[in-house]
Amino acid sequence: MTKARSSLISIDATPYYHCVSRCVRRSFLCGYDELAKQNYEHRRGWIEERLLALAGAFCIDICAYAIMSNHYHVVLHINADKSKQLTAHDVAERWLAFHQGPTLIHRFLAQDTLTDSETERCHTVIETWRERLMSISWFMRLLNQHIASEANREDKCTGHFWEGRFKSQALLDEKALAAAMAYVDLNPVRAAIAATPETSDFTSIKARINAIENEKTATKGLFPFVGNPRENMSEGIPFRLMDYLELVDWTGRQCREDKRGQIDSRTPPILNRLGFDSAEWLDAYKHAQKGTLIGTKSSIKRALSLLGRKRLCGFRLPAS
Template sequence: MTKARSSLISIEATPYYHCVSRCVRRSFLCGYDEQAQQSYEHRRSWIEKRLLALAGAFCIDVCAYAIMSNHYHVVLHINVEKAKTLSNVEVVERWLAFHHGPALVQRFMQGDELSEAETERCNEMIEEWRKRLVSISWFMRLINQHIASEANREDNCTGHFWEGRFKSQALLDEKAVAAAMAYVDLNPVRAAIAEAPETSDYTSVKARIDAIESNQKSLAGLFPFAGNPRESMPDGIPFRLMDYLALVDWTGRQERDDKHGHIDNALPSLLERLGFDAKSWLETCTRIEQGGIVGTETAIKDALPHLHRKRLSGFRIPSQ
């Protein structure tokens, strides 16, 4: 039975979410169709470009992504404070980057004089758009509708392309965020379509590694790493980038070579800060998609009222 979005997504519970959208057709979204002898690999770039473009317009940051043959993963951060600081003009510019605006708003943007009633109506629409700019449902809708339309046009057909609803998981603490990001970035390695993170095409980890190699200071569309939590913490993921890359590399080698716990002396420092040991971390990374809530038992209990739930459910990460 499907759950209401209010029980899955609540900014009061957490700004971080892991989302998965899957294709319903037998043919692959981005893979190679053996029966038709046709490749759809070029569609990976469609999703990547759309995802990062929307991140530039919405107040939703992309922490991690992986685009697979018949589904894609994203770890998203809802940036409510950023939305609050946007002027009305900035809200309109961001929303109209992907929509046709009504004539009233076009007049507002042109600086035309509006009546009191028109101004009130215009402000109502803008405030509704401001809310949508922090809505994961709208964010995912604008990815999937666009890709479905393009794929249907290419396939010369109509009908559903995606499952009716995307899956979302609330990531309640730093442990859950780190585990979900590593899980997403390692999808191609686990699926045996890439040998290492740096060769995993259409993933955020490869994009970040490529940016380092080309001396890019920032990467458009991706939420930056802000370093370990401290006073005057800047906006960003609460880890150090190099710690995270070491963590992903170490985790990928453990899962692929089945060396669980064999090289504990090489554990990345990020695991120590988060309070993980090798065994519990690897178990978490292989089971991250279980349940709609991910976090320690304490974090899950605290989040239940915000997610309109009464029962303790979801994937519980060990506290120690």
């Protein structure tokens, strides 16, 4: 039975979520369709472009993404602090980047003379938009509706492009975040579409590696890595970028068919900090898509009441 979105997403439980959308009938509507002999590869670029554009307007950060031939994965971070810091004008301008908006709001932005009741109405509408700028449901809606419209226009047809509403998975702690991000970034390698992370097109891992190669300090549109947790740390993913890249590279090597069962004795240091041994990590990575909750038993227990649930369910990671 379909679960209410409120039981799947709650910023009080965690700001991190792994979301997946799949094309209708699992068709290759974003890649090369062998049956129809049609190439839709360019649509993967549409999704990547729209994804990054929405991240620039919403108070939702992209930690990782992978856009495949018939589905895409994205790990998102709800940035409540960013939302609180936006002025009313900031909120309105961000929302109107993707919507027409009422005339009254345009007058407000143009600093026309408004009555007290009109000003109050503007602030009420804008506060609703502020909440929506933190909503993963609205983020995914604007992403998927746009791509479906563009694809149907190109195909000169109507009907569903996506299989159904997106699936979401709450990432309740650092372990869950690392496993989900690695799972997403290694999608093309796991599917044998790419040999290495740096050759995986339409992925966040390739974008981050390209930024390093071009001597850039940040990757446009992506939530930055800010190092291991500490006091007064800046906002970002709580790992060192080079540690994470090493982890992804090592994980990809272990999961190749010709390396099955052969574990390198030298494991990445980040695993020690997260409290994984190599076997536990590979199991977590391989099953990171299971369930709607992922985290240690204690993390899942803490999240249940916040998500309005009673039963201890989800994919449990080993405790440190």
